[in-house]
Amino acid sequence: QVQMVQSGAEVKKPGASVRLSCTASGYTFSDYYIHWVRQAPGQGLEWVGLVNPGRGDTNYAQKFQDRVRLTSDTTTNTVYVEVSSLRSEDTAVYYCAGDIGPYDRTPGHWGQGSLVTVSS
Amino acid sequence: EIIMAQSPATLAVSPGEGATLSCRASRAVSFNLAWYQQKPGQTPRLLIYGASTRATGVPDRFSGSGSGTDFTLTITSLQSEDFAVYYCQQYHTWPLAFGQGTKLEIK
Numbered sequence: 059q060v061q062m063v064q065s066g067a068e069v070k071k072p073g074a075s076v077r078l079s080c081t082a083s084g085y086t087f088s089d090y091y092i093h094w095v096r097q098a099p100g101q102g103l104e105w106v107g108l109v110n111p112g113r114g115d116t117n118y119a120q121k122f123q124d125r126v127r128l129t130s131d132t133t134t135n136t137v138y139v140e141v142s143s144l145r146s147e148d149t150a151v152y153y154c155a156g157d158i159g160p161y162d163r164t165p166g167h168w169g170q171g172s173l174v175t176v177s178s
Numbered sequence: 179e180i181i182m183a184q185s186p187a188t189l190a191v192s193p194g195e196g197a198t199l200s201c202r203a204s205r206a207v208s209f210n211l212a213w214y215q216q217k218p219g220q221t222p223r224l225l226i227y228g229a230s231t232r233a234t235g236v237p238d239r240f241s242g243s244g245s246g247t248d249f250t251l252t253i254t255s256l257q258s259e260d261f262a263v264y265y266c267q268q269y270h271t272w273p274l275a276f277g278q279g280t281k282l283e284i285k
Binding site for chain 1: 179210212214221222223224227228233263265267269272274275276277278279
């Protein structure tokens with residue numbers, strides 16, 4: 059079955075960068091887009107962006123365009139999100155999620171989440 | 179950018195009763211609307227996509243309806259495991275956008 063396995067929790071200082079990974083299995087990696095969604099403590103879900111793993115195409119929410127980079131590695135079926143210039147407001151659980159198909163590009167298969175804590 | 183608004187923010191319902199959750203998009207999204215359920219400490223779970231199609235394994239007491247700008251998630255005969263936060267999300271255009279969530283709590 060489809061599985062998305064994410065890297066572990068990170069603690070970073072303000073101004074630093076963080077890189078999280080998400081390894082997919084159980085399907086053809088290039089067939090489905092992978093989204094990143096974050097959730098700050100006690101808050102709702104916020105879409106960060108997506109990557110087409112096969113082509114490397116990306117799309118970002120406007121607020122993240124300058125500080126977030128999504129990449130993919132087809133040799134390891136892994137996608138990465140890198141967030142730079144971290145600030146306390148970036149403290150959140152970051153989820154990756156594969157979409158459910160070419161006609162419904164919405165997150166359907168979620169990873170377990172990676173907690174990023176930004177603190178001095 | 180499309181803005182999603184959910185109502186009410188909180189809904190208190192007794193087990194066994196039904197619940198109706200609403201979601202409105204700032205612009206038409208056709209049928210490209212999904213609903214997610216999230217329980218405390220858990221990953222979001224896709225319930226409905228295409229406005230009305232249940233995801234695999236979702237009980238038939240969950241149903242979605244609507245198109246364009248106005249959508250509804252209906253849950254009949256609420257079970258204890260249904261009390262959670264529910265989010266709608268449009269995927270008609272990028273950037274995707276979630277509503278702020280409706281917390282369904284036990285009355």
